[in-house]
Structures are given as C-alpha cells and as structure tokens.
Amino acid sequence: MEKQERLFQIVKDAIRVENDGYQFYRMAEDKTTDPKGKEVFASLARDETNHMQILKSLYQKVKEDKQFKFDEIKDMKHILETTSESPIFSEAFKGRLDQSHFEMSALSIGILLEKNSIDFYKRSAQEAEESDIKQLFAYLADWEGEHLRALVKQQKLLQEDYWTEARFYPF
Amino acid sequence: MLEKPAQIISVLKEATQAENDGYHFYKSAAARTRDPKGKAAFRSLAQDELDHASALKGLQHAVRSKSKFKLGRKRQTKRSSHSTKSPLFSTQFKKRLKEHNFELSALRIGQMLERNSLEFYSKHARRSRNPEMKSLFGYLAEWEKDHLRALVQQERYLRGKL
Numbered sequence: 001m002e003k004q005e006r007l008f009q010i011v012k013d014a015i016r017v018e019n020d021g022y023q024f025y026r027m028a029e030d031k032t033t034d035p036k037g038k039e040v041f042a043s044l045a046r047d048e049t050n051h052m053q054i055l056k057s058l059y060q061k062v063k064e065d066k067q068f069k070f071d072e073i074k075d076m077k078h079i080l081e082t083t084s085e086s087p088i089f090s091e092a093f094k095g096r097l098d099q100s101h102f103e104m105s106a107l108s109i110g111i112l113l114e115k116n117s118i119d120f121y122k123r124s125a126q127e128a129e130e131s132d133i134k135q136l137f138a139y140l141a142d143w144e145g146e147h148l149r150a151l152v153k154q155q156k157l158l159q160e161d162y163w164t165e166a167r168f169y170p171f
Numbered sequence: 172m173l174e175k176p177a178q179i180i181s182v183l184k185e186a187t188q189a190e191n192d193g194y195h196f197y198k199s200a201a202a203r204t205r206d207p208k209g210k211a212a213f214r215s216l217a218q219d220e221l222d223h224a225s226a227l228k229g230l231q232h233a234v235r236s237k238s239k240f241k242l243g244r245k246r247q248t249k250r251s252s253h254s255t256k257s258p259l260f261s262t263q264f265k266k267r268l269k270e271h272n273f274e275l276s277a278l279r280i281g282q283m284l285e286r287n288s289l290e291f292y293s294k295h296a297r298r299s300r301n302p303e304m305k306s307l308f309g310y311l312a313e314w315e316k317d318h319l320r321a322l323v324q325q326e327r328y329l330r331g332k333l
Contacts, residue, residue: 015271016279023276027199105195108188112283163184 003129004062010124011059014140015052017120021113022048028106036090037103040080044110044147047078051140058136070132074139080146088154097158097165104162107155114148117141174301176234182295182304183231186311189291190227193220193284200277204260209274212259216281216318223311230307240303242310259325268329278326285319288312 022045029041054073061068081087086094088107093100121141128134194217201213226242233240257265260274268275289312296308 016275019271020276020279023273024280027203027273031199101191102195102199105192108192109196109280109284112287113280116283163188 007062007128007133008059010127011055011062014120014124015055015059017117018048018051018055021045021117022052024106024109024113028103028110032089032103032106034089034093034096034100034103036086037088037093040088040150041106043078043080047080047143047147050076050078051143054136054140058133068130068132068136070135070139073136077139077143080150082146082150082153086154086157087150089158094158094161097162100162104155104158107151107158110151111148111155114144114151117144118148174299174304179234179299179301179304180231182299183227183234186288186291186295186308187224187227187231189284189288190220190224193217193281193288194224196277196280196284200273200281204274204277206260206264206274208261209259209264212321213277219314219318223314226307226311230303233303240307242307256328257325258321260329265329275326275329278322278329281322282319282326285315285322289315289319 025041025045025048029038029045032038032041054076057073058068089103093103097104118141121137121144125134125137125141128137197213197217197220201210201217204210204213229243230240232238259278264274292308292312292315296305296312299305299308
C-alpha cells in the first residue's frame with residue numbers, strides 16, 4: 001500500500017474510532033439521570049466530535065496535497081476537570097448506587113473505548129512519518145488519556161460500594 | 172495447586188461485571204435502534220448476557236457453599252451468523268444506512284465487549300485448576316465467540332464487504 005493510501009486508511013479508522021466514542025457518550029448522556037453526568041457525557045461527546053473535525057481536516061489537507069500544520073490545532077484541547085473527587089457524576093450520585101447500574105457499566109465501557117483509542121493513536125504516531133502528523137496522533141492519545149483518567153477515577157471512587165450495594169446485580 | 176475460593180470469587184465478580192456491562196449496552200442499543208430486527212437481536216444479546224451472569228452467580232454460590240455446580244442448558248437463540256448475510260439487522264436497513272450512525276458504532280462497541288470477554292474467559296479457562304470454572308469459562312468463551320461472529324459479519328455486510 002502506498003504511503004498516502006495507508007495514511008488515508010489510518011485517518012478513516014481514526015474517524016470511526018472517534019464516532020464510536022461520540023455515539024456511546026451521546027447514548028450515556030441521554031440515559032443517565034444524574035445532572036452532572038449528563039453534562040460530562042455531553043462534553044466527552046463534544047470532544048470526540050472535535051477530534052473527528054481535526055481528522056477530517058487532516059484528510060482534506062493530505063488529499064489536496066497541502067501541508068497539515070500541528071500548530072494550527074494544538075490549542076484546541078478542552079481540559080476535562082479531573083481534580084474533583086467525583087469527576088463524572090455529582091456528589092449525590094453515590095447515595096443512589098443501587099439504581100445506577102447503567103452508569104456503572106457506562107464507566108467500564110468508556111474506559112475500554114478510551115484505552116482502545118489510546119493504543120490506536122500511539123501505534124499511528126509510531127507509523128506516521130511526517131512530524132506534524134506524528135504530533136497530532138500523540139496529542140489525540142494524550143487527550144483521550146485525560147478522558148481515561150477521569151473515568152478511572154470515578155470508577156475507583158464507586159466500585160467497591162457498588163459491588164456491596166448491588167450484590168452482583170441483577171440478582 | 173487449586174485456587175483459593177476468594178481468588179475464584181474475585182474472578183467471578185469481574186466476569187459478572189463484564190456481563191452486566193454487555194447487558195446494559197445491548198439493552199440500550201435495542202432501545203436506540205429503529206430497525207425492528209436490530210431491536211430484537213440486541214434484546215436477545217442482552218438476554219444472553221443475563222444468562223451468562225446467572226451461570227456465574229450459580230458457580231459463585233456453589234464455591235461459597237462448597238456444593239456442586241450444575242451448568243444449565245444453553246438457551247437456543249434464533250440468530251445464526253452462518254445462514255444469513257445480515258444476522259442482526261433487516262436487509263432494508265442497509266439502504267437507509269449512513270456512514271456515521273449509531274448502529275455501526277453499536278456493532279463495533281459490541282465487538283470490543285465480546286473480544287474482551289472472550290479473552291478473559293479463554294485466559295482463565297486455561298489457567299484455572301478448578302474444573303467447574305474451567306468448564307464454565309470454556310463454555311462461555313464459545314458463546315461469546317458466536318456473538319462476536321454475528322457482530323463482525325453484520326458490520327462487514329453493512330460496509331459492503333460481503
């Protein structure tokens with residue numbers, strides 16, 4: 001496969017990976033009843049849309065034989081607030097764990113999706129030859145890493161209590 | 172040396188959580204898709220994950236109470252990934268398909284969950300010395316493989332590769 005064709009394939013796959021995340025977080029936003037959870041899932045979905053836009057612009061630039069400049073997009077990162085003890089759900093959420101089966105599964109699935117994206121971008125960064133494109137994939141891996149940290153932190157905060165509370169739901 | 176009951180319970184707990192994740196995902200996907208066949212297929216996948224969780228709970232109970240574990244019979248699912256090109260969605264669905272829609276993502280997320288479960292069950296079936304866990308995990312790995320096959324086949328069909 002020619003270099004450019006291979007790059008197109010990577011970008012197409014990346015857009016699919018981002019779309020999977022977008023679709024999943026939109027579903028989670030619709031389903032959760034926690035107000036903070038709704039906002040954070042919406043924000044995660046927006047991030048995935050932004051990633052798709054960046055990737056589409058990369059695709060277009062390569063197609064038109066123009067140079068993709070990492071400097072033009074490097075300040076787009078939206079920082080997800082991860083310093084609070086409960087970065088995804090409200091403080092009150094912990095008191096409703098026995099009714100929060102979907103949300104606990106949403107955390108596990110979100111973690112798997114983010115891990116997959118990070119692996120994909122790290123591999124793509126290694127494979128890319130142009131420095132600006134390498135930087136872009138490393139930047140996206142880093143951005144997904146922030147999502148992952150927030151999801152893991154939230155899961156750790158709730159997991160033990162959830163297992164005690166739910167007693168191996170659904171039984 | 173046989174694993175300690177606490178070790179077995181810990182593995183079973185992790186497996187149960189993964190089955191619950193699959194259950195919630197497929198249940199939500201059934202509610203979200205507009206394709207009637209897709210709705211039924213996702214509901215059926217959700218029910219399978221509940222059955223798996225039930226079997227895991229049964230083994231957990233047997234380990235705690237030091238009793239014998241008996242594996243129930245596999246529920247016959249009507250899905251067959253071999254007899255139809257479009258095992259999960261209606262054939263009309265392909266005509267309405269757009270590149271970035273929920274259903275294609277649901278198929279890919281489902282594949283990720285099934286692969287994850289398949290690896291987990293295969294690894295523990297290989298490593299465990301507990302015959303009941305070995306046998307249950309081998310059985311569940313096969314079942315998840317059926318799901319994975321159907322999801323892969325459906326994605327390939329929708330993307331025009333079949």
